[in-house]
Structure formats: structure tokens, C-alpha cells
Amino acid sequence: xxxxxxxxxxxxxxxxxxxxxxxxxxxxxxxxxxxxxxxxxxxxxxxxxxxxxxxxxxxxxxxxxxxxxxxxxxxxxxxxxxxxxxxxxxxxxxxxxxxxxxxxxxxxxxxxxxxxxxxxxxxxxxxxxxxxxxxxxxxxxxxxxxxxxxxxxxxxxxxxxxxxxxxxxxxxxxxxxxxxxxxxxxxxxxxxxxxxxxxxxxxxxxxxxxxxxxxxxxxxxxxxxxxxxxxxxxxxxxxxxxxxxxxxxxxxxxxxxxxxxxxxxxxxxxxxxxxxxxxxxxxxxxxxxxxxxxxxxxxxxxxxxxxxxxxxxxxxxxxxxxxxxxxxxxxxxxxxxxxxxxxxxxxxxxxxxxxxxxxxxxxxxxxxxxxxxxxxxxxxxxxxxxxxxxxxxxxxxxxxxxxxxxxxxxxxxxxxxxxxxxxxxxxxxxxxxxxxxxxxxxxxxxxxxxxxxxxxxxxxxxxxxxxxxxx
Amino acid sequence: xxxxxxxxxxxxxxxxxxxxxxxxxxxxxxxxxxxxxxxxxxxxxxxxxxxxxxxxxxxxxxxxxxxxxxxxxxxxxxxxxxxxxxxxxxxxxxxxxxx
Numbered sequence: 001x002x003x004x005x006x007x008x009x010x011x012x013x014x015x016x017x018x019x020x021x022x023x024x025x026x027x028x029x030x031x032x033x034x035x036x037x038x039x040x041x042x043x044x045x046x047x048x049x050x051x052x053x054x055x056x057x058x059x060x061x062x063x064x065x066x067x068x069x070x071x072x073x074x075x076x077x078x079x080x081x082x083x084x085x086x087x088x089x090x091x092x093x094x095x096x097x098x099x100x101x102x103x104x105x106x107x108x109x110x111x112x113x114x115x116x117x118x119x120x121x122x123x124x125x126x127x128x129x130x131x132x133x134x135x136x137x138x139x140x141x142x143x144x145x146x147x148x149x150x151x152x153x154x155x156x157x158x159x160x161x162x163x164x165x166x167x168x169x170x171x172x173x174x175x176x177x178x179x180x181x182x183x184x185x186x187x188x189x190x191x192x193x194x195x196x197x198x199x200x201x202x203x204x205x206x207x208x209x210x211x212x213x214x215x216x217x218x219x220x221x222x223x224x225x226x227x228x229x230x231x232x233x234x235x236x237x238x239x240x241x242x243x244x245x246x247x248x249x250x251x252x253x254x255x256x257x258x259x260x261x262x263x264x265x266x267x268x269x270x271x272x273x274x275x276x277x278x279x280x281x282x283x284x285x286x287x288x289x290x291x292x293x294x295x296x297x298x299x300x301x302x303x304x305x306x307x308x309x310x311x312x313x314x315x316x317x318x319x320x321x322x323x324x325x326x327x328x329x330x331x332x333x334x335x336x337x338x339x340x341x342x343x344x345x346x347x348x349x350x351x352x353x354x355x356x357x358x359x360x361x362x363x364x365x366x367x368x369x370x371x372x373x374x375x376x377x378x379x380x381x382x383x384x385x386x387x388x389x390x391x392x393x394x395x396x397x398x399x400x401x402x403x404x405x406x407x408x409x410x411x412x413x414x415x416x417x418x419x420x421x422x423x424x425x426x427x428x429x430x431x432x433x434x435x436x437x438x439x440x441x442x443x444x445x446x447x448x449x450x451x452x453x454x455x456x457x458x459x460x461x462x463x464x465x466x467x468x469x470x471x
Numbered sequence: 472x473x474x475x476x477x478x479x480x481x482x483x484x485x486x487x488x489x490x491x492x493x494x495x496x497x498x499x500x501x502x503x504x505x506x507x508x509x510x511x512x513x514x515x516x517x518x519x520x521x522x523x524x525x526x527x528x529x530x531x532x533x534x535x536x537x538x539x540x541x542x543x544x545x546x547x548x549x550x551x552x553x554x555x556x557x558x559x560x561x562x563x564x565x566x567x568x569x570x
Binding site: 298333338 | 477481485486487489490500504507510514516519521522523524526533542547549550551552553561562563564
């Protein structure tokens, strides 16, 4: 079996035609993890026995005449901030080093019910805070395309697992680009759905008004299949919505109008990225897609706005890690000392920095100048998108300003690190769907372009993406 | 400008002990980040409504029906690091040596 060529679509066909069994596919992936992951470092934990058992159960169903569908038999990797009952879930933080989840997150329940195989949990920036996976408390993850470079982040382990053939599909979470940026860096497809379409129950919260779970896959077609399998209203997430996804034909995407916002094609964009994205635009034009120059005037404020709203939510969400619940690491005399020590020693530098920043922007005397101001600017950013979607169906931009950088290149300067998410953050601020797609062609390092759509118009993003990859 | 005293106050509010020698770097980093935020002042937002979440949905109360808790009894306890005789065990709250 050629794991490199395997897709969800091909897997479904192969299982249905009994070309191979789910157990064989799972074994292949577990073998791939065993041989490659020592070098790549994508996984924090691997579920060898459970994965084989689950695959055997899928095979029994197929043997009894059931037709495999959707995600059944598909080997998944999950970012280690998603709860799997009975399994360690660390969010790559020392403060959760020994935490074992007591229930399944809703996406995990959906995967299990759909017959998906969970191979293991992947490395990430601690609590999903970072853009290179260098903030993991446990290990480095290398970019499979160039081992001297970062895989991006925060879902770097999930992106690397798919890129290295150590999983067919992976789930990540995206708060400001944490799926799309590593997808672009590793040369895979990564998608952030509309806020509310995928339940966040059982996802360790970072910034609740921005967090959304989504897939990493090799093709857009696969991303659509996974999205279909994980979406839906969930009573355990009050922000989730009733939403029935229906796809549209890629051919119909030729009639769409795509906007090119001038604020995304600026100095700071590397030459390779600009060239790569232009080549994708040329291809779309040849396929008959119309383009239009547009403006999203508040784009330049999105980064500042995000770095106020997100830490504010972080400081509140991470208050629950008190050194008493979930995991107890450091003993101390009094309750107050226990908090101070467990939180001070259990959280890494970036997490501490964001908690302090969030506490600052919410504190009396600064709230209006920072937090309330940022929430107003957030509205302006969302309004920009509403206005352009009157005129165009989809917006196309580069996914990141540059290609993957080297280890240590940006870790000393937080603002330099934050800038690698400058093109992905606006979609989270506005709550709209966005997908990162690798630019085709042989390149030394991967380059991605991003499509952003109106709320709940994932169908157009997938259709355009499929049009691109199937021609 | 954020001072050392401000930083200590924030750490105290965050219930988080700062490491030795990290204050200087934190002050520098946070200062840089707060400096970056100054650009927001250019924008006139007097008549703009705040956006308070990721969705424009309005709050809808669910009906007040009893439901079985997803996490009850032993399952809930499994997520807690210390238990004894069916109770959750927590560390001492007060310093017993002090009056």
C-alpha cells in the first residue's frame, strides 16, 4: 500500500472493494510512526493497541456486509488539547503532564461513532499558544519538508503527522491561525470552519470566542469529508449551531468571484510566497474564475486587536488550572502558595506572558483603553468582511507572509513570532471560515494560499479548492 | 510604561509566582507588545458597538429540564488527582502553624 498516495476517498473505496482491511491500513500507519517519529516528533502519545482493536472492529462490520462510509477506518491524529477518555491530555503543558481525561470531547465521540481510528495525540505549542510548536513543554517537532525548520504552530504536530505520512488525517484547533499556518508550512490542507459549526466541548479552551476545531488533510476533498463528519449542533457547546453542510460542484466554482485584498499583498510578503500565490491566481483565472481587487481597510489592526482579546480570554480560561484540579505537581504550605507555585512552575514562558498581558488589559483603569477598544476594532474587522462579501464570494490571500523559518529564528522576539499569523488572524476575529491550500508545483519549501468565505459558506471554499486540485 | 511594581501586581492577580531573573525580560516583552497596541488609538471607535464573541447569535435560554449529567459520580472523580473514601481530597487551606 502506498501511504503517500492514500487519501480518505481512496481509503473508502479500498475498504469497500476489500482491496485492503482497516487493520492493514492502521498497521501501516503505526509502522510509519515507529520508523519516522523518532526524527519528526509529531506525537506525544500513540495508541497502538486501541487503534488496532478499533480497526479490527471496523473490519468485522465490513465483513458482516456493512458498507464503510464517511470516516470509518480513517486513521486520525488528534492535537493533544482534545479530550479522549482514559488517555493523557496534556496540552503540551507541564501543569497537565499527568492529567488523564475523564470524558471524550464531542469531536472525539463523533470520530469514534463514525468508526475512525485514533492513532494518538500530537505535539503542540503549550495550550495552543505559539506559531512554531517550540513552546511545547515536552519536545520539538520538525518540519517533514526540512528538518531544520519549524512545522509552524500551534498545531505543528498534527500538520507534521499528515505531511510525514504518520496519519492520514489530523485534527487541530485554530484560534488565530493554528491550523492554517502549520498547514502552509508543512504543505498540507488545513481548514478553520465557521465559528460555531464544530463543537468545542472537550477542547481545552484557549480563547473561547476564537477557538475552532478543524482538519488537516492531503486534499481539499478529504478536508470536506472530515468537516462533514465533525460538524453539528452540540448541547454541550452553547455557541454551536444547527448547520447541515451541503457541498456544491467544483465546476460551479468557475462562476464565483474572488476578491484580492490589497492589504494582504504588501511589503513583508516574501518573494517566494508572492510568486507562489500569483501562480495559484493564474491557474484559477485560466479555469474561468473572476478576480477583483478589494480592500479590507482594518487588516493592519487585526494583530493588535487579537493580542488584546485573546490574552484576555486566556487569562480567564486558564484560571482553572490551580494545581488542585486536573493534575497536582508541586506541594506547598498554604492554598495561596500552592496556586503561586503550581501556576508559576507549571506554565511555560509564553503562557505566563499571555496570562499577565490578559490580566493587564482587563484590569481596572486599562479595560476601556485596551479590552473594550479591541472589541470595537474587532467589530470593524468583521464589518470589513461583511462589506466585501456583498461584492465577492470568496477572498484569496497568502496564508503566511513567509515560508517556514528555522528553529530559534523567532523565539527570542514575541512580536516577530506573532507576525507569522498576521494573515490568518482576521478570519478568527470575524468568525468566518478559511482554508489553507498548498500551492502546486515542486518547491524547496511549501507555500500556501488561503481562501476565506462568508459565515457558513464552507461549500464555496471547498468547491474552489477542489477545482484547483483536480485540474 | 509598565513598572516592576505593576508586574508584581499583575503576577499577584494572576496567582502566579514569577521566576527569578525573568522580570526584566517580561517587562521588555510586555512593553514592546503594549507599544504595538498604540496603533489602535488612531482609530475613532466612538460610535462602534463592541463585538462580544465569535458569533452574532443572541442568547437563547434552553428549557429548564433535568438532564443526566455527563460527568457524574466516579467518572467525575477520575478527573481529580486526589480522592479518599469517595471524597475529593484537597491540600490544607490554612497554614496550621500560624495563629
